[in-house]
Amino acid sequence: MSLHTLTVAELAAGLKARQFSSLELTLHFLGRIERLGPELNAFVTVTADRALDDARRADELLAKGEGGPLAGVPIAHKDIFCTDGILTTCSSKMLSNFVAPYDATVVERWRTAGTVLLGKTNMDEFAMGSSNETSFYGPVKNPWDPRRVPGGSSGGSAAAVAACLAPAASGTDTGGSIRQPAALTNLTGLKPTYGRVSRYGMIAFASSLDQGGMLTRSAEDAALLLKAMAGFDPRDSTSVDAPVPDYGAELATPLKGLRVGMIREFFGEGLDPAVGKRVQDAIEVLRANGASIVEVSLPALPLSVPTYYVVAPAECSSNLSRFDGVRFGHRCDSPRDLLDLYKRSRGEGFGDEVKRRIMTGTYVLSAGYYDAYYLKAQKVRQLIAADFARAFGEVDVVIGPTAPTAAFELGAKTSDPITMYLNDIYTIGANLAGLPAISIPCGFVQEGGKALPVGLQLVGPHFAESRLLSVSHQYQQLTDWHRRVPDGYA
Numbered sequence: 001m002s003l004h005t006l007t008v009a010e011l012a013a014g015l016k017a018r019q020f021s022s023l024e025l026t027l028h029f030l031g032r033i034e035r036l037g038p039e040l041n042a043f044v045t046v047t048a049d050r051a052l053d054d055a056r057r058a059d060e061l062l063a064k065g066e067g068g069p070l071a072g073v074p075i076a077h078k079d080i081f082c083t084d085g086i087l088t089t090c091s092s093k094m095l096s097n098f099v100a101p102y103d104a105t106v107v108e109r110w111r112t113a114g115t116v117l118l119g120k121t122n123m124d125e126f127a128m129g130s131s132n133e134t135s136f137y138g139p140v141k142n143p144w145d146p147r148r149v150p151g152g153s154s155g156g157s158a159a160a161v162a163a164c165l166a167p168a169a170s171g172t173d174t175g176g177s178i179r180q181p182a183a184l185t186n187l188t189g190l191k192p193t194y195g196r197v198s199r200y201g202m203i204a205f206a207s208s209l210d211q212g213g214m215l216t217r218s219a220e221d222a223a224l225l226l227k228a229m230a231g232f233d234p235r236d237s238t239s240v241d242a243p244v245p246d247y248g249a250e251l252a253t254p255l256k257g258l259r260v261g262m263i264r265e266f267f268g269e270g271l272d273p274a275v276g277k278r279v280q281d282a283i284e285v286l287r288a289n290g291a292s293i294v295e296v297s298l299p300a301l302p303l304s305v306p307t308y309y310v311v312a313p314a315e316c317s318s319n320l321s322r323f324d325g326v327r328f329g330h331r332c333d334s335p336r337d338l339l340d341l342y343k344r345s346r347g348e349g350f351g352d353e354v355k356r357r358i359m360t361g362t363y364v365l366s367a368g369y370y371d372a373y374y375l376k377a378q379k380v381r382q383l384i385a386a387d388f389a390r391a392f393g394e395v396d397v398v399i400g401p402t403a404p405t406a407a408f409e410l411g412a413k414t415s416d417p418i419t420m421y422l423n424d425i426y427t428i429g430a431n432l433a434g435l436p437a438i439s440i441p442c443g444f445v446q447e448g449g450k451a452l453p454v455g456l457q458l459v460g461p462h463f464a465e466s467r468l469l470s471v472s473h474q475y476q477q478l479t480d481w482h483r484r485v486p487d488g489y490a
């Protein structure tokens with residue numbers, strides 16, 4: 001097997017055993033990024049010098065038998081995480097000149113664990129999108145079929161890991177932006193419980209929904225990276241002060257006795273039958289290995305898309321007011337007065353989707369509409385959370401597809417925002433309820449002469465990351481979908 005198809009766990013073990021050096025590994029990945037990166041457009045910034053420095057430092061520590069658990073393992077960060085001294089754009093013209101003066105907690109923690117930073121990945125502008133087509137830096141291509149999208153908003157992270165340009169990458173998930181791209185590119189993508197991972201230094205989109213996580217080749221890798229990333233941070237007032245379990249040690253929990261609830265509402269209209277079939281097959285694998293499967297109904301869940309598209313824009317309109325041409329980022333040329341400065345800087349700096357969200361958000365928060373839209377959405381959000389809580393009285397995890405279809409073609413949904421929004425119909429509920437959720441590869445469908453990956457989604461109770469990871473790991477011991485690499489990238 002070549003170095004670039006190995007998992008983080010395998011790479012960390014190989015580095016500790018001195019089978020290869022971090023410098024060797026890092027040069028290998030930088031070479032692939034140079035050769036294969038441009039056609040995918042997965043990176044906004046490649047940090048080659050920083051990567052080589054990190055690698056040399058890791059090798060020195062490894063030579064002394066020291067270094068963190070991930071010493072010398074290369075990774076990439078979504079360009080939403082602030083990186084000290086490195087361009088941090090959120091794929092927006094607004095921040096196209098922003099060099100962050102500090103590291104996000106996620107960046108700092110992965111660095112402390114010993115990782116090597118390869119670069120910053122492309123994304124939908126301010127994480128608003130499901131296809132990576134709203135990026136100021138242009139769309140990202142899906143390595144399984146370059147005519148198709150990799151999903152979004154963590155599309156660059158997904159394409160980079162799927163094409164083996166990085167062993168793992170960070171992502172953020174406000175309404176599905178880790179899980180949906182993971183599903184569309186055959187990766188494992190974990191969105192932790194809200195509050196499990198610090199949001200400090202993660203550029204805010206919708207603060208009550210945003211959560212950092214990762215895209216990896218296996219559940220085992222997600223466990224290792226979550227352990228390194230999670231935990232209380234006094235700089236994020238919503239980060240939860242609860243001990244971080246040893247996720248890796250709990251992966252061996254058997255499937256026997258696991259109670260799985262199939263979400264009835266996720267298998268109806270709108271689900272591509274071929275995708276549904278793959279998901280059903282995966283559920284049968286769990287059943288055949290000792291899990292009991294029942295159907296559960298979450299009747300308020302179909303309201304999650306309209307609820308999200310009130311709550312998320314409301315919060316985004318407030319968060320993005322800081323980009324005013326004065327304090328951060330883009331400023332228009334020769335403003336006539338202060339109002340002109342604000343108007344033109346924001347008009348020029350933001351793309352269409354971001355403007356659409358700011359306008360919707362401002363509207364639903366305005367006097368007279370607040371009760372009708374924003375307050376109503378908050379109430380429905382409680383109903384959705386209550387549905388999940390009821391389900392978790394009966395079952396350990398709930399299960400269904402991650403996305404209604406496999407990867408769609410570039411441009412297929414760009415002229416119709418509502419169709420684009422509906423691609424997140426199965427992922428948004430977990431964000432509204434603050435629950436942990438994971439997407440894992442569960443097979444392929446044939447479309448346009450290409451094999452396209454399908455994702456299986458598991459959602460668990462708050463702080464049940466260990467359970468999601470162990471079920472996923474057990475499934476990955478029984479199947480090899482997650483080890484498949486797209487043609488031309490093996």
Ligand code: GLN
Pocket residue numbers: 127128129130152153172173174175176177178205312424
């Ligand atoms: N696709 C959803 C949106 O456009 C979710 C994005 C995300 O999770 N960041 O808002």
